Amino acid sequence: MPYTDEQKKEHIRELQTYLYGISLFDRRIPQVLPDGLYDKYTKQAVEAFQRAYGLPETGETDTATWDRIAAIYRDYLEKTPAAYHVFPSRSFMVCEGDSGELVYIIQAMLWKAAGRFDNMPRVKVSGEFDGGTAKAVSFFRSCCGLSDEGAVDCLTWNMLVRFLEQRV
Numbered sequence: 143m144p145y146t147d148e149q150k151k152e153h154i155r156e157l158q159t160y161l162y163g164i165s166l167f168d169r170r171i172p173q174v175l176p177d178g179l180y181d182k183y184t185k186q187a188v189e190a191f192q193r194a195y196g197l198p199e200t201g202e203t204d205t206a207t208w209d210r211i212a213a214i215y216r217d218y219l220e221k222t223p224a225a226y227h228v229f230p231s232r233s234f235m236v237c238e239g240d241s242g243e244l245v246y247i248i249q250a251m252l253w254k255a256a257g258r259f260d261n262m263p264r265v266k267v268s269g270e271f272d273g274g275t276a277k278a279v280s281f282f283r284s285c286c287g288l289s290d291e292g293a294v295d296c297l298t299w300n301m302l303v304r305f306l307e308q309r310v
Contacts, residue, residue: 151178157203160215161187167218170194229299237293240271248294251302252278258305259285 158176165171165187171194174187185201192199195210203211228244236244246269256262256278262285265278276292284290286301294302 154178154180154184157208157211158184158187160211161191163215163218164191164211168194229296232296235293235295236271238271238273238276241269243269245269245271245275248279248299248302249275251306252282254306255282255302 155176155178158174158178161171161174161184162176165173171190172183172187174183188203188207189199189201191197191211192201192207195214197207197210200207228247230244236248246267248271249265249267249269252262252265252275253267256264259281262281263274263278265275266272279294279298280290280292282302282305283292283298286298286305288298288301
């Protein structure tokens with residue numbers, strides 16, 4: 143059965159996907175978006191990969207280049223998950239009236255923590271730091287021996303993270 147143009151495009155798209163994934167970890171590799179076309183940008187990304195990983199710099203994807211790209215990509219997939227640092231600084235504080243991604247994450251953490259405390263109020267996970275969130279923060283802080291203010295500072299954040307990391 144002949145190798146169709148669609149199969150060739152799919153293989154190029156797979157190569158580009160791998161190169162794009164590698165570029166997220168290795169800045170030496172330019173980002174190329176998977177479109178299935180082996181254009182000048184794909185060739186430049188392949189050349190950069192070959193240069194970075196000690197292969198002959200041809201811009202062509204021979205067997206050695208393909209095998210190395212696939213191996214490097216798999217290595218990144220199999221690594222320990224990267225930490226996602228969202229709490230901005232030691233002096234930062236999140237309180238009633240705030241909103242956004244950080245509030246959403248805090249609420250999800252508090253919701254999870256409420257599953258371990260029978261009398262901890264469950265929060266609505268909305269991304270809006272409302273009175274219910276402040277009440278849950280106050281409860282958690284008091285359980286940790288902190289003042290019962292309803293704001294999340296760095297210490298509260300760290301204690302909440304550590305609490306949720308514990309295996310129960």
